[in-house]
Amino acid sequence: MVETNQRLLRPRPAVLLASVVLALVASLLVAPPAARAEPAQGVRTVVARDDSVTVAGSAPAGSTVAIHALGTEAAETSWSDGEPVATVTADADGGFTATVPRAEGRTDLYYAKYLAVVDGAVLGTFRYVDDNQVTPLASYPYPEPLNKKGVTLPVTDDAEEIGVQHATVNLPLNQLMLLEPVDPANMITFTSNGRTFYFDADLVEARDRQIKPSSDNGMVVNLIFLVQPTTDPNSAGRVLAHPDADPQAGRVLGFNTLTAEGVAYYTAAVEFFAQRYTRSDRRYGRATGFIVGNEINAQWAWANMGDKPVGEFVRDYERALRITDLAARAAYSEARTYISLTHCWITVCGTNPDPERPTRFYPAPDVIEGINQLSKDHGDYGWHVAHHPYPQTLANPAFWKDDRATGDIETTPMMTFKNIELLPQYLGRSELRYDGQPRRIILSEQGCNMPGTTAEAERLQAACYALAYYKVRFLDGIDSFILHRHVDHKREGSFRFGLWTADEERPEPDKPDRPKLIHDVFALIDTERSLEATKFALDVIGIDDWSELVPGWDPAALAQRPLPEVAGISTTARLGGTTPISTFDQGTDGWQVSDNAASVAADNGDLVIGFNSLAKLWRGSDVEFAEPLDASSTPYVGVRLRVPYQQETGPRYARIKAYGETGGAIAAGTARLADDGDEQQLTLDLSRWAARSSISRLKIWVRGSTNIDWSGTVRVAEVVRADRLADTGRTTNVNLTAVAPEGGRVGAPARLTLTNWDIRPVDGSLRVVPGTGIAIDPASFEIDRLPTGEQRTFTGTITGYEPPDIAAPELELSVQDVEYRVPLELPPPTPVELYDFDDGTAQGWQPGINVSSAAAVTTFLNGPRLPHDGSHALEAVGAGVAASAPRTVVLRPAQPLDLSAAHEVAVFLNSYGGAPDATGYEATFTLYSGTDRVTITAPYSPNRWNELVVPVTDWAGRSAIDRIEVGMRALGTETTWSGRFQVDSVGYYDRPRR
Known part of the structure; x- marks a missing residue:
């Protein structure tokens, strides 16, 4: 599948019979008309070597055998149009062998097909190289992955x-x-x-x-x-x-x-x-x-x-x-x-x-x-x-x-x-x-498609x-x-195959936005945590044990890949007894582009990593050592780097990874970078990593935390290893998250999670700093010694909720007197569907201007062929008028709709894209309350579902909506056209989305 996936009709038995008959006729039509000798005679093997091709076979004893080499595309009968590449005499037993140069002023004969001809008759059939003794340009063992797990x-x-x-x-x-x-x-x-x-x-x-x-x-x-x-x-x-x-x-x-x-x-x-x-x-x-x-x-x-x-x-x-x-x-x-x-x-x-x-x-x-x-x-x-x-x-x-x-x-x-x-x-x-x-x-x-946008659909996909x-x-x-696929693809219509959702705010069809449940299952299914990650799926599928549906089930054999070991990183430690790993005075010292970086160069003693990609993607550089690095006695890796600051990227992070020579062993440490562009020293602690005696590779990554485009350069001044820490400094490298699982409101719970990314344990308290418009009780939580790589979650109750930005609320938290700005994660705005057409009716929607009919359908001819969600969508059949003329469907509810709880009203629209000579397509979505209205007109892409959103937070008419109108038209053409369009999932969100 390239972008969409079309499937085919099940034929009647007569179709299969017709297939056999047509195949037989086709084989007769393409068969060469030349006379043939016994099938046992002719070319039996073709051996390719670096400079020659040897053709061997059998023919009548003593006969003169002409060996013809034909192009891959050539009909077998075309042998008579050219000269043979060799002529030999069959021996007394009927065997013949001819060796010809692969290229001697003619097409390379490596790809040719070979025929033996005696007295104008083809012996047997043609044969290609079937004994390939050519010395390949590269020869090494086929890779041996840890398991079968893969992704596009x-x-x-x-x-x-x-x-x-x-x-x-x-x-x-x-x-x-x-x-x-x-x-x-x-x-x-x-x-x-x-x-x-x-x-x-x-x-x-x-x-x-x-x-x-x-x-x-x-x-x-x-x-x-x-x-x-x-x-x-x-x-x-x-x-x-x-x-x-x-x-x-x-x-x-x-x-x-x-x-x-x-x-x-x-x-x-x-x-x-x-x-x-x-x-x-x-x-x-x-x-x-x-x-x-x-x-x-x-x-x-x-x-x-x-x-x-x-x-x-x-x-x-x-x-x-x-x-x-x-x-x-x-x-x-x-x-x-x-x-x-x-x-x-x-x-x-x-x-x-x-x-x-x-x-x-x-x-x-x-x-x-x-x-x-x-x-x-x-x-x-x-x-x-x-x-x-x-x-x-x-x-x-x-x-x-x-x-x-x-x-x-x-x-x-x-x-x-x-x-x-x-x-x-x-x-x-x-x-x-x-x-x-x-x-x-x-x-x-x-x-595995996610058949909808609900939590249940996400669980079904992961199961x-x-x-x-x-x-x-x-x-x-x-x-x-x-x-x-790795990320949902907007051009696959209502299919959601990805491990990630696609960012609807980006113009590209498959930029990652949010990892789904299937992403977590994928990440752990081949590790020691496999059964933990998939336990929920038993209920979804309706079984008690995997052995009911998995022949050969052996839970002891699931852990094929070791989980990366979490190594602490200090942002304050000083190193003692250092030895250089890489210096950049004479070049990049083997460091190369990694992942979403665009270039690597040496400049004035620094390694300069250029990039231009989404902020949330990791980008950086890595080096593979000619001989494994033994860090047994020098287990601290120091990296001094400067990362450009850009407020729109959100918090920025660095990751340092060390790779063991065998077995998939990886140690990785992560650090949140200071909110400036100053140079920082990061120290990775490998002292507890068993594979440190044979390190094959190091990698340095950086990223932001939003989906804006982020370009610039990372400068790495030095990479060293040390035998000791001269001073471990304060514990400042921690990660904090805040979640309000039931939404942002007074009385709702708030979960604060602290993860220790530092070398040292975290002690003291986690405090909620006042002044952000959000208050939590209690305002302070005792940490009680949190080791490196571990996390702890504290639960409180929201007692005040008036954030300045309701779409992006933030808390300020303090750990060991260091303050951190932390977004408060809220559940996705609840989509409240008003009209889904899944009862098979139009649910009150009527044809508007230049539309001849509107009805609920389960499928349609234009992409993506399926409703946006559920079983039905509303399809409008346009009248034969100018393609640029608007076509609409209209709802006039029996009683005005009270959408006082709505912040945004949304509809999904899709259409056929075949308007002749169209330069684009435009959609309109309008809500009416008496003579008042709010509307949006926007370009859209045909043959895929497009969400149209009208903000109504500040519209007084949202409490009495008496008409809704959805329409589309083609741009740039007046040609008569009776195109169709579809509408689905008409509803609203209970709070604005970012």
Whole structure:
């Protein structure tokens, strides 16, 4: 899935019969007409070496055998159009062998397919390299992650924090690869087969910034090769896309393996990325798996080649798969190549526009067995399977109730987490194996939707992940479970697959805002705290013990990843007996860009880390030591740094991390920085960390605490280690949080949590300083010695509540005479729904101007196809008028609505985006009270839910609202258009949101 996920219709039995017939016809149509000898004769093996290719086979004894090398795209019959690369005589036993140079003034023969011809007749069929003895550019063991847990990136710093072991990164070649050269400063050139190809430097380097920190942290990274529809005249997507692809239908297009130019571009792209990301030195990061396309059994949506019988589709796709395998294995000895499949199995599912012609969506076994037959017939190789076992209904995460995921591999319509154990069994069949071994399986994309915005929906999403992870954890034959996705994506409509919510205030579709419950479960599920984190899910699922649904359940085997050890950091200590770790007089001393940083350089004796990213994301630099650092006798690490101050970033923090050489051991300390831009000394205490005798890497991170854009530089003056602390100073490095779980009001509870991040214990009292407009009883709490890394929560009662900023209340707290400003966290404003349409009616809403009808619906043709929340939405059908004319739906309640408790009234709007020549779209939301009104008019994005919010705190009419109107129109066009739009979740919030 790239941005949205479309599924397919279940066909009638006649459809499956038609598929077989069409596949047979297609195979006859593409079969070469040349006369054939016995199948036992012909090319039997092709051996590739660094400088030569050896072709061996059998032919009539004493016959003259012409060996022809054809391009990947060439029809088998085209052999007669060219000269043979070798001519040999079969020996008395009929054997022949020919060795030819790989490149001698002609196309590199590594990718060629070879035919043996005797007296004008083809012997057997063609064969590619099936014995690959080429010396790869890089050779090292395949990574050994701690477990199967993974996620689709983009947030690399959080991925490290929660222990991600596997990741996927999309490579949309239509964006990354160019047709013609551009400014050399924004272009990377690459030579493939004597030709120069061009890549967009900015976009490629953006992938570097995802892949390198991930692989440096030990993650196994898989790259997904894609080509999407494009209108960019300089995009190589114009050559890479299959000539028969329908860009109006496919979100992802099939690869062009029908023309020599398409093959040349695709080969160059795979070579470029495989060589870039498999280097032994990990200069750009490391990726070891390569997924060819996306969900190919749903080709019409996700690998579009136009209408194709399955046999013809598989033929064209398998060429790209083989090219990928050959190119990747020439780059890296252990590279793995994968096909990608949906959760649909025997039957197709979703929306098939023509179920009588199965030329758009295919049963998964037809695709797997078709590829297998081609690879067996023409030179087998180690392709593997990347499956996507989503729940049968993407919106409903309760996969344990899937009724279309049965226990019979021969008949099950779908392959979801419910019956995922069938997949290893199926691929274990002898006829599907490669070199005697089952083809490997990764679960490269699947997720658990949060079906709503309630706490119950959040628990259901997290329970889905817990059960799915446990099933896969104890299932042999699956290498990884890579969750989709890290952050909710606004372009996925009402789907909320992320570990984080997306920030609705940001223009980007997937910037992280708030971690959900699933985030906490994900972070702990592979640690000693696994059962603690997932206990709630038993009640959600309706079981007493995980063994009821998890074959092979073994709770003792859950802790596969050690939790990072909390190390104290002092902001006041002085060091004694120091030894330099890194100095920056002569350069960066090996320190490199980490995570959301943009640059690292040495300047005037300092390490200067440049950045431009969201404030709340960690950014910084790390160094990997050529020889592990032994800090047994020097366990204190001192870092002197200066971090720019910007009030809008909120409180700023630094983190120092030390990595043990083996076993995933990490020690990390965190410090809240002073609210200024002055230089600070931070001292990390590793004296109690068992792995300090063999430190392989150090990392320095900084961040703010808001989602504003934050750019600047961090300057690190020195990094040292010391054998003692000359003075530990005061305990000032503590973290404080304040939560009012029942809201900000007199009589409600307030919880104050103190965490000791310092080297020394915290003693004394925690005091609430008056003057913030918020009073708590008691105003002081005794701490009673809080050790490093531990926290304590104190509960009081709010006795006064008049903060200056009701949307962002703050407390001032004091610990050991140091005062801290602490936001008071409130529960999210309660959304009170007035109209959800889930009873299947319009609930009093009527067509307004230029709308012909309005009715409750469960689905609609435009994205995201599903209601914003619940089972129904209101759909308005526009009249055929100018696209720029407003279209509205109207509610006139029988009695005026009293929304005196409301601070904001909101509605979610979505629309079809197909207005001809439109330059944009505009929505209007208006509330009326007699002749008075409040309104908002704003641009919006079609094919996704958009929230429209009208503030009403200061509007007197909110106590008697007698009309509500919601509307939209297209901009920049007068063309006649009868577009549709949808409305859902009309309601209000009981307090303003920030």
